[in-house]
Amino acid sequence: MFKQITIIGFGLIGSSVARAVIEHKQAESIVCVDTDEEICNKVLAMGLADDATTDPSLGVAGSDLVILCCPVGAMEHVASRIAGHLENGCIVSDVGSVKGSVIKVLQPRLPSYVHLVPAHPISGAEKTGPESGFAELFNNRWCILTPLPHTELSALEKVTKLWESFGSMVEIMDPEHHDLILGLTSHLPHLIAYSVVGTATNLEDDIKSEVIKFSAGGFRDFTRLASSDPVMWRDVFLNNKDAVLEVLQRFTEDLTSLQKAIRKGDGEYLYQQFSDTREIRPAIVDAGQADYLDPES
Amino acid sequence: MFKQITIIGFGLIGSSVARAVIEHKQAESIVCVDTDEEICNKVLAMGLADDATTDPSLGVAGSDLVILCCPVGAMEHVASRIAGHLENGCIVSDVGSVKGSVIKVLQPRLPSYVHLVPAHPISGAEKTGPESGFAELFNNRWCILTPLPHTELSALEKVTKLWESFGSMVEIMDPEHHDLILGLTSHLPHLIAYSVVGTATNLEDDIKSEVIKFSAGGFRDFTRLASSDPVMWRDVFLNNKDAVLEVLQRFTEDLTSLQKAIRKGDGEYLYQQFSDTREIRPAIVDAGQADYLDPES
Numbered sequence: 001m002f003k004q005i006t007i008i009g010f011g012l013i014g015s016s017v018a019r020a021v022i023e024h025k026q027a028e029s030i031v032c033v034d035t036d037e038e039i040c041n042k043v044l045a046m047g048l049a050d051d052a053t054t055d056p057s058l059g060v061a062g063s064d065l066v067i068l069c070c071p072v073g074a075m076e077h078v079a080s081r082i083a084g085h086l087e088n089g090c091i092v093s094d095v096g097s098v099k100g101s102v103i104k105v106l107q108p109r110l111p112s113y114v115h116l117v118p119a120h121p122i123s124g125a126e127k128t129g130p131e132s133g134f135a136e137l138f139n140n141r142w143c144i145l146t147p148l149p150h151t152e153l154s155a156l157e158k159v160t161k162l163w164e165s166f167g168s169m170v171e172i173m174d175p176e177h178h179d180l181i182l183g184l185t186s187h188l189p190h191l192i193a194y195s196v197v198g199t200a201t202n203l204e205d206d207i208k209s210e211v212i213k214f215s216a217g218g219f220r221d222f223t224r225l226a227s228s229d230p231v232m233w234r235d236v237f238l239n240n241k242d243a244v245l246e247v248l249q250r251f252t253e254d255l256t257s258l259q260k261a262i263r264k265g266d267g268e269y270l271y272q273q274f275s276d277t278r279e280i281r282p283a284i285v286d287a288g289q290a291d292y293l294d295p296e297s
Numbered sequence: 298m299f300k301q302i303t304i305i306g307f308g309l310i311g312s313s314v315a316r317a318v319i320e321h322k323q324a325e326s327i328v329c330v331d332t333d334e335e336i337c338n339k340v341l342a343m344g345l346a347d348d349a350t351t352d353p354s355l356g357v358a359g360s361d362l363v364i365l366c367c368p369v370g371a372m373e374h375v376a377s378r379i380a381g382h383l384e385n386g387c388i389v390s391d392v393g394s395v396k397g398s399v400i401k402v403l404q405p406r407l408p409s410y411v412h413l414v415p416a417h418p419i420s421g422a423e424k425t426g427p428e429s430g431f432a433e434l435f436n437n438r439w440c441i442l443t444p445l446p447h448t449e450l451s452a453l454e455k456v457t458k459l460w461e462s463f464g465s466m467v468e469i470m471d472p473e474h475h476d477l478i479l480g481l482t483s484h485l486p487h488l489i490a491y492s493v494v495g496t497a498t499n500l501e502d503d504i505k506s507e508v509i510k511f512s513a514g515g516f517r518d519f520t521r522l523a524s525s526d527p528v529m530w531r532d533v534f535l536n537n538k539d540a541v542l543e544v545l546q547r548f549t550e551d552l553t554s555l556q557k558a559i560r561k562g563d564g565e566y567l568y569q570q571f572s573d574t575r576e577i578r579p580a581i582v583d584a585g586q587a588d589y590l591d592p593e594s
Contacts, residue, residue: 073564122513142511171510181507184497186514191559192489193515195552197574199544200481202551210478212580213468214439216419217483218490220581221518227578230571237559237567247496248556254499255492259545262488262534267370270534274527277494281524283509284517 001161002027006063008056008078009070010034010043011229012124013095015133017067018048020166023135033059043130057085065158068094068106073235075102079109091115091155097182097232099146099175101239107148115155118146120178121168122186128229139167146175176243183243187236188251191244193225194233298458299324303360305353305375306367307331307340308526309421310392312430314364315345317463320432330356340427354382362455365391365403370532372399376406388412388452394479394529396443396472398536404445412452417441417475418465419483425526436464443472473540480540484533485548488541490522491530 005027007014014034021027032049033056034040040052053059060066060082068075075096086092092114096102099118110116123141143163147156160170173181200211200219211219237244261269302324304311311331318324329346330353331337337349350356357363357379365372372393383389389411393399396415407413420438440460444453457467470478497508497516508516534541558566 122511141513144511181504181511182514184500185508185511185516189493189515189519191555192493192552194571194574195555196486196489196548197577198555198570199548199551201573201577202547203481207478208577211482212577212584214419214441214478214482215581215584216438217479218486218522219482221522222486223574223578223581225515225518226571226574228571230568230575233571234564234567237555238562238564241559241562244559245556248552250499251493251496252552254496255489255545255549258488258492258495258534259542262538262541265535265538267531267535270531271527273495274491274523274525274530276498277491277520277523278527280494280498280505280509281520284512284520287509287512 001158001165002063002065004029004031004063004065006031006033006060006066007049008033008059008066008068008082009074010039010048010130011069012128012130012132013121013137014067014069015043015048015130016135016137017069017095018043019133019135020138021162022048024165026162026165027065031059031063039130046130048130056081060085060090061087063087063090065091065093065162068092068096071229071231071235072096072098072102072239073231076105076109079106083109083111086111086114088113089115091117091158093117093119093159095119095121096239097186097236098240099144099178103146103148103175115152116148117151117155117159118148118175119159119163120144120146120182121163122182124228136167138163141168142171143168144171144173144178146173146178179240179243180246183240184247187240187244188247190225190228190233191237191248192251193222196222197226298455298462299360299362301326301328301360301362303328303330303357303363304346305330305356305363305365305379306371307336307345307427308366309425309427309429310418310434311364311366312340312345312427313432313434314366314392314430314463315340316430316432317435318459319345321462323459323462324362328356328360336427343427345427353378357382357387358384360384360387362388362390362459365389365393368526368528368532369393369395369399369536370528373402373406376403380406380408383408383411385410386412388414388455390414390416390456392416392418394483394533395537396441396475400443400445400472412449413445414448414452414456415443415445415472416456416460417443417479418460419479421525433464435460438465439468440465441468441470441475443470443475476537476540477543480537481544484537484541485544487522487525487530488534488545489548490519493519494523 029050032043032052043049044052121143326347329340329349340346341349418435418440
């Protein structure tokens with residue numbers, strides 16, 4: 001479907017995109033761009049790309065699709081480096097977990113003769129690096145596209161078909177709306193998990209070893225979220241600040257109410273809250289949404 | 298090993314204890330006590346007990362082991378009901394998630410000629426009711442015993458052997474210490490999960506439906522915790538108030554630091570925190586602690 005796809009940033013997601021492109025024969029060739037020369041060599045050795053370079057401006061030459069799989073915080077720099085070297089009519093996409101701020105840095109830097117189609121595949125795993133990727137990572141998962149008002153329909157369709165070929169279900173959304181929804185379903189849970197695990201990390205050593213030993217009570221789920229890539233998540237929180245602070249505020253209010261009820265011994269309030277939250281679960285099981293961080297290690 | 302075991306409260310845990318007792322031939326007979334007559338009939342029909350009654354004072358007659366599997370908040374009432382009807386030398390145990398407050402209500406109510414051996418098997422599932430139980434629930438999981446200073450060693454040994462026959466790893470612990478550790482590894486994560494899911498439940502309907510749709514980003518893990526039994530968890534928080542409020546306070550401080558860093562755009566702080574929390578995960582994977590709420594539905 002594509003002549004040449006350049007993937008910039010060959011971590012878990014980038015390498016999984018490459019594997020899926022190969023598996024589903026979506027491009028004649030793949031170019032790897034990564035700041036780390038060792039990763040470039042590894043990617044070539046693994047046969048995940050036909051060419052590899054640490055220079056993004058060289059890497060995008062001749063490509064009709066460029067996918068930015070680098071951390072959200074690196075997108076501005078990458079956009080500036082590739083802008084003058086993109087082919088006429090080239091599609092530029094990404095896989096960033098935040099869409100508003102990514103569009104804000106990409107759009108003004110890219111020339112008007114390329115098509116920007118921002119994307120966010122809702123899938124991941126706790127492992128990082130090109131050796132952790134796998135072609136099935138996007139299968140049966142959502143991929144949200146947040147096109148701009150002037151995005152050409154043909155470019156949107158091509159990106160849609162690419163993700164559908166990976167087995168993803170594609171949804172079109174407004175970027176601000178995406179950032180609010182994901183702020184709640186993904187960014188807030190990660191922030192809280194980082195915080196709970198951080199609390200445990202700061203404990204005295206003897207208690208910490210027992211927390212590890214008896215971690216099955218819910219804490220273990222949190223450590224899984226809290227072992228995600230720190231650079232990626234730093235960038236998510238810096239770039240989705242408004243939505244995250246907004247949902248965090250709502251969460252803190254709700255937690256304070258529960259805290260107050262515990263302090264006052266208000267069993268009726270606790271029972272009511274714990275009953276209400278139960279109702280959302282069957283809908284989620286019905287929706288068949290597998291865990292973000294599958295496969296479990 | 299036991300002549301007759303009475304299980305009071307035939308929900309997920311109680312019925313799983315019964316199944317494990319049968320599977321591993323740990324008693325000649327089992328008596329079911331449950332306030333719900335329908336459950337009593339169901340339990341008899343399923344062959345999980347030889348006798349069943351809604352009256353705890355009748356149910357404990359002739360038993361050499363009584364296990365309280367009712368919610369923590371019901372223990373005081375049950376203890377008062379059974380106290381005068383327990384056999385001389387009978388062992389009384391429980392499966393409550395909180396140990397300090399359970400001991401506080403059980404100990405003064407039980408006659409001195411019975412042996413109190415409080416227990417907490419760290420295992421569960423999101424389903425409730427006697428039909429959801431299974432004999433393997435305790436296999437390869439920890440069971441924490443919190444004996445009192447005067448608990449007879451022979452009684453402690455018998456309860457230890459019972460749980461070991463179920464495949465559990467038994468650990469002896471001080472009740473207050475148990476409540477602090479579990480406050481962090483189990484009670485706090487559940488409280489937070491209830492809170493996050495509560496926040497989502499209070500959203501406008503259109504956003505809520507999208508939260509369900511795109512729940513794979515971490516939120517889904519939280520809904521699993523937040524669909525646990527509301528009565529059980531109400532009682533946990535009411536009865537482990539001090540430890541929960543203590544770890545909640547530490548958590549809130551840590552979360553506030555992260556919030557402040559996001560607001561100020563302090564990427565260095567975020568990166569450092571997210572890197573530190575990563576270190577605890579491999580230790581937990583090594584410890585082989587399966588999820589509390591397995592099996593996934």
